[in-house]
Amino acid sequence: MNLQLAVMQLLNGLGSGMIIFLVAIGLSIIFGTLKVLNLAHAAIYMLGAYLCFWLSQIVLAHFPGNFWLVIFLAPLGTALIGALVEIFIIRRIYGQDLMYQFILTFGLSLVIADLVKLCWGMEVHYVPIPWPFQGSVPVLGAYLLKYQLFLYMAGTSVFAGLLLLMNYTKLGMLIRAVTYHRDMANALGINVPKVYTGVFMLGSCLAGFGGVAAAPVTSITLGMDHIVLVQCFIVVVIGGMGSITGAFLGSIILGLLNSFGILYLPQLALVFGFVLMAIILIARPYGLMGEPMEAEEKL
């Protein structure tokens, strides 16, 4: 394997890692704070991609630069949907058995998928790569999609933004307080239900953003959520549940592993993620940057 190929696989792997990060980080945050495993998260990502298609190709089709407007609108849309989902559905299962969460959120993902089919049919849809990221840049004699540059920027900005939010703002402090000890936060007058809704909205917003970012380089089709869901879970597990840095590192590792793995062991492409997960769990059972979940003190 020569330098050109190695560099190309590195850059491609980073790009796909960024997309996985954008979708997985929402799941990780929701699980870290709400302790809810949201199986419908990937369905919201799919909704984000479809909204991107619908808004940019149909509603705002004649608007120049419509993709850049949609990249704000679609995540707003998914955030609102996330709020509705949290208030009317997820609220009912806080503190319940994990089984209830699985069944409820899984059922929700099926409902969302069918609603998507009802609204936008069953064809494969397509969103063009937006200006100014069309075409490719030459790299060591090969060609890298310019859009990958956008993905690097988007992924790292979201990562940096979330770290800033969590560690340097009051809102972040509230979220961390609620994550650490819900009852104590409640006792101190923090409006916990509001924080929960806010975090769920944030997670859904990020999932929608991931959908928009992925739309120009993937096929927008029913069933795209299943493909992504597994990758998300792998990242959440290996990164440590609730850890932003862990999710970022985990996504990059997974992206690079998929990218280089197919060079050497193409027959094992299906299992790279699972093997990685197994290795990391053996070495660090709580993920790369995770900590043992504190059991709520029983009063």
Next chain:
Amino acid sequence: MKKGAIPIILSLIFILGLMGTGWAESKPIIIGNPNAFSGMMSMYGNGAAVGLELAIEEINAAGGILGRPLKLIKRDTRLNPEVAVREVKDLVLNEDADFIIGILSSGVGLAVSEYCKSAQKILIILEARSTKITEEKGHRYVFRFASNFSSRDSAVLDAAAKLWPKDETDKICQLNLDYEQGKNAYQDTMKKWKKANPGMELVTALWPPLGTSDWAPYISKLMASKGNFLIHALYGGAWMAFVKQALPMGLYQKFHVVGSCAGDLETTHVLKKGSPVPTGMVTIAEWPYWALDNPKAQEMADKIMKKGKLNYASPHAYGGYLAIYTLKEAIEKVGAVDTEKVIDYMEGKQIESNMGPMTIRACDHQVTWPVYAGELEFIPGAGWPSVKDPSLPDNVGSMYNSCEEVAKLRQAQ
């Protein structure tokens, strides 16, 4: 009149009336239609159903078959063999289905075919294309009114051999999804291209898993290789995602590309001028009604587009239409809805289509569907891309494995 005559006359009228209503309320002939009606393959299920519904509508309007109306019952297989067999059992046992027509996905096809064999019901496959279904695992009750993978491979390779010189297509790369369909495509195309271009060598074979949406690593590997001829069997959304990423990376400048399953109208009809389309790649067109000399082809296409409210007419719809009309002819000629007699009638039968005659082969019940191939381009007047100038190999029948080969495969079972 005699005193007792009136009750006798009334009874006779009553009995005759009953018999009359018996004739008027004929039991419908039930066609079970299991297919993918949800999920990412649902456009194929609906595509085929349009043809079935159109044929049934026309036949019922003309009085049905032997005075009995046709009724279509659709069931969603969700592309899952277990679900499909359950639905077909329900159709056969509870709905009294007389014939089963439909099926997408070779896994589903094999499972349903086994059941129909034991239930002794005719299964007509419209979309699942694995040769196993009619060859190794073929049996008396299964028919296919569509091309199979082997014929698609023959079609594209034949077109490639005609279009491109041997020295530009001798270093081949293979890109196939890592499951049954991809594996069959690989073995079949390797065998056939070796015959067509004996100087060929395999540079690299890649096996992306089913569900891959990130094609960049595979494309990079292909671009870094020494290949000049790419053979792939990608289809649907996977193919569109691949194309989107491959075009700006220069893949179609480096390689001559053939895609034996790409370019189907269910997928390409959404591509408008300006979308990324790899014009110049060779792919298939299984019913190029826009390029055929026969005006009946366009008429049929218009009927199908109107019925389905679509801007394209799928070959699967036409296959369904032909299947229903063939069954009609068979039932009328043998005089009853008798599975065994209908099978005997259909074996070896030549059916007329607007692409010329096709034969229902007696050895494996595979219809010799002509698979056209050629370069992908936008079709004037249609708004979407497909094969503008389709060509056929000289001998359509030779696109399919011969009956001797089929017999050998079955013996090896």
